[in-house]
Amino acid sequence: MADELTNLIADLKETEALELVEKRLSAGGNPLDILAAARGGLEIVGKRFAANEYFIPDLVYSGEILRQVVKIVEPKLKGGHEMKRIGKVVFGTVAGDIHDIGKDIVVFMLDINGFEVHDLGIDIPAQAFVDKIKETGAPIVGLSGFLTLAFDAMKETIKAIEAAGLRDKVKIMIGGGQIDEEIRKYTGADAFGKDAIEAVKLAKQFLR
Amino acid sequence: MSEQKPWQKMTAEERLESRLRNFLNPKNANFESPEAQANYQGRVNRLIDAIQLKKKPDRIPVYPLLTFLPAHLAGITYKDAMYDYGKTMEAWRKYVYEYEPDAYAGPFLAISGKLLDIIQYKMYRWPGRGVSERAPYQCVEGEYMKAEEYDDLINDPSDFFLRIYLPRIIGGFAGFQKLRPFSEIIEITSLAQNLIYLGMPEVQETLETLIVAGKEAMAWLMELLSFEVEVRNRGFVSGAGGMSGAPFDVLGDTLRGTQAVMMDMYRRPEKILQAVERLVPIMIRRGVKGANATGNPMITLPLHKGADNFMSDAQFQKFYWPTLKKVILGLIEEGCIPMPFAEGSYNRRLQYLAELPAGKTAWFFDQTDMVKAKEVIGDRVCMIGNVPSSLMISAEPRKVEEYCQVLIDKVGKGGGFIMANGTALDEAKPENLRAMIEYTKKNGKYSQK
Ligand code: B12
Secondary structure, three states: OOOHHHHHHHOOOHHHHHHHHHHHHHOOOOHHHHHHHHHHHHHHHHHHHHOOOOOHHHHHHHHHHHHHHHHHHHHHOOOOOOOOOOEEEEEEEEOOOOOOHHHHHHHHHHHHOOEEEEEOOOOEOHHHHHHHHHHHOOOEEEEEOOOOHHHHHHHHHHHHHHHOOOHHHOEEEEEOOOOOHHHHHHHOOOEEEOOHHHHHHHHHHHHO | OOOOOOHHHOOHHHHHHHHHHHHHOOOOOOOOOHHHHHHHHHHHHHHHHHHHOOOOOOEOOEOOOEOOHHHHHHOOOHHHHHHOHHHHHHHHHHHHHHHOOOOEOOHHHOOOHHHHHHHOEOOEEEEOEEEOOOOOOEEOOOOOOOHHHHHHHHHOHHHHHHHHHHHHHEHHHHHHHHOOOHHHOOOHHHHHHHHHHHHOHHHHHHHHHHHHHHHHHHHHHHHHHHHHHHHHHOOOOEOOOEEOOOHHHHHHHHHOOHHHHHHHHHHOHHHHHHHHHHHHHHHHHHHHHHHHHHOOOEEEEEEOOOOOOOOOHHHHHHHHHHHHHHHHHHHHHOOOEEEEEEOOOOOOOHHHHOOOOOOOOEEEEOOOOHHHHHHHHOOOOEEEEEEOHHHHHHOOHHHHHHHHHHHHHHHOOOOOEEEEEOOOEOOOOHHHHHHHHHHHHHHOEOOOO
């Protein structure tokens, strides 16, 4: 019994979806319900991505549609629209590496799946991860890295987390183009993921 | 000597033969010894036999893929590799002479940092300029071509580059924003009107910068050439005579950028299709010019955004493959050997590769399942790859050898295979690099019957 807006977003019908949002709002629709329906669409997108029906362009495009829905709906919200957050994640691209496309996609997917993501950005030194973990108390850390130099940067970041006495307080996942099981072992991470959907799956497992 | 047929009248096959003759017997080569010449020709033949699928080479050739790896092996920083030409060439010489690959990737990949400084390149960060001295140069994602500029690109690509795009991404080109299109110079009055713009202070400044840049580029080229000539005279072969690529990547990498091109696939698909079509002859020309300049017909085409996870099959069929195929066929028509590098994985694209004429292309694979690919395309294209970077960097040499053995058995069978690692490496354990090369040389021999 999926909502029409949910379906439009799941099918990536940008114009139609945004028109429907406008229509519902002017008909007095509840902005929170609209957002929930839109997020439902993104969930379907995520499932289709996992099933190899959708690919990165579709994922990125759905994110863009959601951003626009939020932009239209936001002014009508009287505060307190923050969705309930299921867990904190500290995330960033490791030192030496300035790639952000992959990281941004993962951060976005974690966010819409209910995680409170503290995105440190790119080229992040180990100490900055340590500081952020201390500050937020986040139980999950995500390290992204694209270049092979990230193998060592990840290893060093994880060492620094250990040296700060935090290793048993956090679960660490790593990812990015060249990361595989060999590198998971090499860096001492808890898990690695091949794409943004796996990142969400891992983060949810870590919470259990 | 018999009269040469004019190039225009030659068939693709004759052009290839002509290029291969020159490749095998470079006009101005001055080999150090008969042995060096035999080694050079042996390496060329080994590569060409693997690529053409007509007969098995004497053994599987080895072609390590790399960017800064020789600098790493020589213990110099990436910054040195970009700024100190002498150290760079020394590092590459050392690499080539110590490891003796069948084909080498040259020091032109260690772009001159001095040149980038002079020209004020804004699209990348490089060691000491935005990234650490131990990190390689890296592209800064951005929407460098705006959505409303598609027609500028399509109508007149060179003018778009000269007056709009390059001034935006290169500080040293900024003055060219003030120019009028040179295609307006048609007769005497328009000539004079047009040239007035060359006198504007911003344009003058750009012209002065370009003179300095041109001199630096030439100094760098001289270093590269002296390297290339020396190693060739000692019997070594460069793996790349030129570069080209997929039109969709030209658009998606550094014109529109990843995020924007993905939006365009939905919002303005027609514009993408027009633009990639427009880029086809440009990408063919780029490869051909490279082959003409170097005398080496092997053209590398790094492929980015058509990989398995980057788009659906329908999107690949619509946006990516048709124009890539045209570029590949256009290069073949000119007697070149296109060598596309399928970065990421291409497991779901293999049936398209099977559309290509047999024995005319060689494909580098990064994370594609080589054994499956051999079944699907092994009779049509030479396969190159794919020892994972994780093994090259973090594993024991024994693991590299085990991986190579599987490739030798399953993918090397019957020829049509070149051993390589899957990722252009900036670093690796020396013993692992040696393991890949030596193991293949020792165990990759074919019985000739
Ligand atoms: C596109 C691309 C480029 C573009 C980048 C700019 C642009 N506008 O696109 C351009 C053409 C400029 C480029 C240039 C170069 N590139 Co390049 N490039 C690529 C390519 C094809 C894709 C990268 C990409 O956009 N990925 C898309 C994102 C979405 O993927 P991702 O980051 O992996 O993220 C996903 C997953 O990994 C995962 N994930 C990511 N982070 C995390 C974190 C966690 C915790 C989890 C669970 C999951 C996860 O989820 C994400 C979404 O699903 C890769 C090869 C490949 N297919 O991976 C090579 C690649 C990165 N490039 C490479 C090279 C060598 C270069 C050059 C040096 C080449 C040269 N000599 O000039 C230059 C300079 C380096 C640079 N990066 O700038 C090498 C790097 C090798 C190395 N030593 O590290 C690669 C791996 C290609 C190869 N096989 O050799 N490149």
